[in-house]
Amino acid sequence: MAAKLTPKGSRTRQRIVDTAAQLMFERGVVGTTLEEVKAAAGVSSSQLYHYFEDKPALVRAVIEQQTDAVVGTQEPVLARIDSIEGLRAWRDFVVDLERELECRGGCPIGSLGSQLAEVDPSSRSQVSASFVRWESALQGALRSMHEHGRLDPEADPDALSLALLAAVQGGLLLSQIHRSTRPLETALDTVLDHIATHTT
Amino acid sequence: MAAKLTPKGSRTRQRIVDTAAQLMFERGVVGTTLEEVKAAAGVSSSQLYHYFEDKPALVRAVIEQQTDAVVGTQEPVLARIDSIEGLRAWRDFVVDLERELECRGGCPIGSLGSQLAEVDPSSRSQVSASFVRWESALQGALRSMHEHGRLDPEADPDALSLALLAAVQGGLLLSQIHRSTRPLETALDTVLDHIATHTT
Numbered sequence: 001m002a003a004k005l006t007p008k009g010s011r012t013r014q015r016i017v018d019t020a021a022q023l024m025f026e027r028g029v030v031g032t033t034l035e036e037v038k039a040a041a042g043v044s045s046s047q048l049y050h051y052f053e054d055k056p057a058l059v060r061a062v063i064e065q066q067t068d069a070v071v072g073t074q075e076p077v078l079a080r081i082d083s084i085e086g087l088r089a090w091r092d093f094v095v096d097l098e099r100e101l102e103c104r105g106g107c108p109i110g111s112l113g114s115q116l117a118e119v120d121p122s123s124r125s126q127v128s129a130s131f132v133r134w135e136s137a138l139q140g141a142l143r144s145m146h147e148h149g150r151l152d153p154e155a156d157p158d159a160l161s162l163a164l165l166a167a168v169q170g171g172l173l174l175s176q177i178h179r180s181t182r183p184l185e186t187a188l189d190t191v192l193d194h195i196a197t198h199t200t
Numbered sequence: 201m202a203a204k205l206t207p208k209g210s211r212t213r214q215r216i217v218d219t220a221a222q223l224m225f226e227r228g229v230v231g232t233t234l235e236e237v238k239a240a241a242g243v244s245s246s247q248l249y250h251y252f253e254d255k256p257a258l259v260r261a262v263i264e265q266q267t268d269a270v271v272g273t274q275e276p277v278l279a280r281i282d283s284i285e286g287l288r289a290w291r292d293f294v295v296d297l298e299r300e301l302e303c304r305g306g307c308p309i310g311s312l313g314s315q316l317a318e319v320d321p322s323s324r325s326q327v328s329a330s331f332v333r334w335e336s337a338l339q340g341a342l343r344s345m346h347e348h349g350r351l352d353p354e355a356d357p358d359a360l361s362l363a364l365l366a367a368v369q370g371g372l373l374l375s376q377i378h379r380s381t382r383p384l385e386t387a388l389d390t391v392l393d394h395i396a397t398h399t400t
Contacts, residue, residue, distance in 0.1 A: 025318075026318055027318065027319050028230060028315060028318070028319060030228060030230035030231050031230050031319060104318060105318060106314060106317065110314070110373055111314055113373065113376070113377045114306060114310070114311055114314040114315070114373060114376070115228060115314070115315060117306065117376050117377055118225075118226055118227065118228070118304060118305060119227050119228060119231060124377060124379075127377050128377050128378050128379075131374060131377055131378065159386050159389075159390065160390065162374075162382070162383055162386045162387070163367070163386055163387050163389075163390035163391070165370070165374065165383075166366075166367055166370030166371045166373075166374055166383055166384075166386070166387030167363070167366055167367065167370055167387070168370065169369070169370035169373050169374060170365070170366030170367055170368065170369035170370025170371065170373070170387070171366045171370065173310055173313065173314060173366075173369050173370070173373070174331060174362075174365065174366055174369060176313070176314070176317050177313045177317055177324060177327050177328050177331055178328050178331065179324075179328075182362070183362055183365075183366055184366075186359050186362045186363055186366070187362070187363050187366035187367070187370070189359075189363075190359065190360065190363035190391060190394060191363075191390060191391070191394070193394065194390060194391070194393065194394035194397070197394070197397055
């Protein structure tokens with residue numbers, strides 16, 4: 001459908017998605033009504049329903065948008081990484097971002113997943129695909145280290161990538177709850193220190 | 201207030217909290233109304249409001265209940281651990297529980313925290329205290345290993361405990377989303393393997 005939109009229509013649709021993403025990040029999915037999205041985006045009901053037939057359709061667009069914002073931003077960074085130093089620079093990037101946000105909101109994708117997993121199976125599948133995409137980007141970096149002989153032959157780059165993603169998710173949640181970047185830093189540093197013991 | 205309850209009153213209050221905890225675990229905090237709690241617990245409005253003046257009061261009781269159920273269950277287990285073998289047995293306990301739940305619901309405390317952190321500051325503080333309690337129980341095990349000389353003197357038991365808790369949280373979230381225990385197992389095993397490299 002996006003392909004058929006005029007430039008103006010495309011901008012309006014994007015404004016609705018951006019507004020909904022921000023509101024859902026601040027007050028949760030169930031806590032955000034279409035009325036509030038309309039008011040905050042400055043669009044009419046007919047405009048909103050022209051682009052999104054119902055709230056689940058808008059939620060799908062928000063998950064897509066947050067995946068591009070979070071994973072899409074990290075993909076080019078991770079694609080260039082082939083060393084433990086590169087992974088530590090990525091760690092700083094993730095921690096700096098959380099510090100700028102003052103530890104508010106947690107991971108946009110993780111938060112959506114946590115809220116939707118048990119009430120909306122198709123959203124759960126969509127978030128699952130987002131996490132697979134993120135994990136693949138991390139795998140790219142770890143496999144590159146492995147192929148360049150910078151990781152022990154016996155090390156499992158896929159397991160280490162998954163552990164790094166879990167450290168990001170658990171670290172972000174604890175940092176959000178405690179309003180401190182320390183959990184995120186400690187979680188990432190522990191897995192990175194472990195990876196470092198496997199570097200050659 | 202609980203001290204003043206009759207045995208019957210105490211049971212009624214407990215039934216309301218158990219019902220609310222289950223509904224909030226299944227469909228989220230915002231997705232659970234007091235009407236639904238009343239119907240599912242089989243209590244009248246006057247009974248419900250006798251024990252809980254409003255929904256935030258009920259949410260506080262649910263966080264307390266889930267903290268006792270999750271952390272309270274692990275505390276005696278963790279209090280006896282003073283070796284890496286003990287930590288691996290605790291890991292099996294956590295993974296088995298998630299497998300029994302078919303990876304549904306995620307961590308009851310983490311899910312509540314994720315949903316409430318940005319909309320209810322006092323709930324965020326309460327969940328923060330729950331996580332501190334959990335972290336303390338893990339610290340007990342790691343410090344015991346440290347004191348018994350089973351952990352390198354240079355290892356930091358507090359950082360390792362926090363990394364383990366982050367692995368539990370990130371692992372549970374990814375396991376919930378993917379409906380597989382693999383992320384939880386991989387996240388915990390990676391941090392435990394790292395701890396093992398520091399054992400003496």
